[in-house]
Amino acid sequence: MTVDVLYFAWLRERVGIPRERVETQAATVRDLVTELAARDDWHAAAFADMTAVRCAVDQELVGLDAPLGKAREVAFFPPMTGG
Amino acid sequence: MTVDVLYFAWLRERVGIPRERVETQAATVRDLVTELAARDDWHAAAFADMTAVRCAVDQELVGLDAPLGKAREVAFFPPMTGG
């Protein structure tokens, strides 16, 4: 399936682009991360420390073991610092 | 000594006046209350339930056993309901 992957804050800086469209058969977010990290050094650097990575699937916060299901948009970003 | 005694809220209504000047040799607030309560039925009614009476000596909240010292102003009122 086709998924829009979004990056924010320093994950965006490390990957080098704010978003990309990917073809994936990944079952979970973690599987998708494994595929993305294997793409190149920039992606690998972004996902080097997964304790510092948060994820939203279709704009809902989820854990890394969440199923991708029919996700259309998956976002990766560091812990949030709003307020 | 001469002390200005002030009454607020329903204590004022029961005594019937907002303030009065009294001559007293009372050593403590409680002694002064005893003297005042003996004045007439209105004063007696005001001080009938001392659990509902609060006191300030020279504009500082004090307990009933506080010494009067050289107090110039003693106020009696119900528990406060500001805010």
Added chain:
Amino acid sequence: MRARVQTQPFDPAAELEGFGAGAGAIVTFTGVVRDDTGSMAALELEHYPGMTERAMEGHGDTAARRFDLIDWRIVHRHGRLRVGEPIMMVATAARHRQAAFQAADFLMDWLKSRAPFWKREIGQDGSARWVAAKDSDEAALDRWQAMPR
């Protein structure tokens, strides 16, 4: 004076003009006259002139020291107020969020049971009823004694 007692209405928004320069966190609390019974014509507040101002100023200073406030304000009305009008407000400015929240809460607990004000509800039928103090207000104040400073 950072504490003020007045009969005139006030505008909570206007009170915040230029308030808290240098702060990272500003908290305000505004109390508004509410009619729970549907039969209230007005709320009357009596106070102790002289003591009220001194006590509010003194307690504001205590809060400022305890919570390291950059600034604070207390405005409290007395006299006759209508339903929907602001009764009072507290504003606190601190470097950090928690201090600003705690200081506002602390000042409110104090105002509820230690500031010399007495409320009386005036009914539409002309009746008048003194509002009873709540034990819970007294208890709310006590918790600050137990708290580490």
Added chain:
Amino acid sequence: MRARVQTQPFDPAAELEGFGAGAGAIVTFTGVVRDDTGSMAALELEHYPGMTERAMEGHGDTAARRFDLIDWRIVHRHGRLRVGEPIMMVATAARHRQAAFQAADFLMDWLKSRAPFWKREIGQDGSARWVAAKDSDEAALDRWQAMPR
């Protein structure tokens, strides 16, 4: 919409015009850009367009149900902000004081660690540093889970 994300500055006072009719208690929190180091030129906030608005609206509704709010507002800026400018504000209106205070505190805890915003400090020398999330913010949010509703 009771939640708003915008780049333009806002006036906390103006946001309260007509807010909270029928409430007895109104609490506001305003966060202001603070320079702790004395070397900051600006604060930049990145956000997740679409998710931010939805999440703020959804969480505001959660707070409204949990604390029985009469009204609430969240305004949050993104983009480049200067020292002294308001970053965001939360306003809550309830019948009683405690609900208004708790709801504001609850919304702030959520905004700090669950709303999709990321802060970056821009130094006067042009340097840029992402602000690290605090464990204490995460812990602050957790305490609401444990609390009886």
